[in-house]
Amino acid sequence: GAGVSQSPSNKVTEKGKDVELRCDPISGHTALYWYRQSLGQGLEFLIYFQGNSAPDKSGLPSDRFSAERTGGSVSTLTIQRTQQEDSAVYLCASSPRAGGGHEQYFGPGTRLTVT
Amino acid sequence: AQSVAQPEDQVNVAEGNPLTVKCTYSVSGNPYLFWYVQYPNRGLQFLLKYITGDNLVKGSYGFEAEFNKSQTSFHLKKPSALVSDSALYFCAVRDPLYNDYKLSFGAGTTVTVRA
Numbered sequence: 001g002a003g004v005s006q007s008p009s010n011k012v013t014e015k016g017k018d019v020e021l022r023c024d025p026i027s028g029h030t031a032l033y034w035y036r037q038s039l040g041q042g043l044e045f046l047i048y049f050q051g052n053s054a055p056d057k058s059g060l061p062s063d064r065f066s067a068e069r070t071g072g073s074v075s076t077l078t079i080q081r082t083q084q085e086d087s088a089v090y091l092c093a094s095s096p097r098a099g100g101g102h103e104q105y106f107g108p109g110t111r112l113t114v115t
Numbered sequence: 116a117q118s119v120a121q122p123e124d125q126v127n128v129a130e131g132n133p134l135t136v137k138c139t140y141s142v143s144g145n146p147y148l149f150w151y152v153q154y155p156n157r158g159l160q161f162l163l164k165y166i167t168g169d170n171l172v173k174g175s176y177g178f179e180a181e182f183n184k185s186q187t188s189f190h191l192k193k194p195s196a197l198v199s200d201s202a203l204y205f206c207a208v209r210d211p212l213y214n215d216y217k218l219s220f221g222a223g224t225t226v227t228v229r230a
Contacts, residue, residue, distance in 0.1 A: 031216060033216070042220060042221070042222045042223065043205065045217055045219075048216050048217065050216075056217070091158055093159075095216075098215040099215040099216070101147055101166035101167075103149055103161045104161075104218065106159040107158050108156075109157075111156075
């Protein structure tokens, strides 16, 4: 079946602009996760959704970052007033639910470059 | 707290030779352990996991891993490496006693298999 999809695959933006990154999880998966992968930082957890709610926003690096999930499916990660240090690959993952031994299924990522 | 370490940044092997990628973990309780592989410009692909039961876990593409509680290790192995196994490998851990969803990833190990 279809996996996790993300769009756009690549995004180049100017410093100070806002960007929106989209994630479409696997159908039926209630848990959704955002990670950031950057050189020297590895994989950083950003935010987790269970259904529509975001129980854990602890990984968001600043208040310029926000995320929402509508209808328990598609999620958007918004970065306001982008900075060069926001340049990274943003990965989305989903799993049938949190808890248990479920693995997370990852999308291909969005490569964000802030110039 | 939970954490995982991958002590080797790079592993180089000849095709047909055994491949081992090392991972050690730290958790308070019994860990859930995962291995993922990332090919260039792709998201992470799930390889295998240990939740409970047999210490030797078999996964995709001929990979296996052995859970060793006394050594707090979960090394990934493949008896005969292929050039196509060249990729970035991540070990991840979750402590189910303390959280239901957040994975902690190692820094990754780049595997190069030479023909």
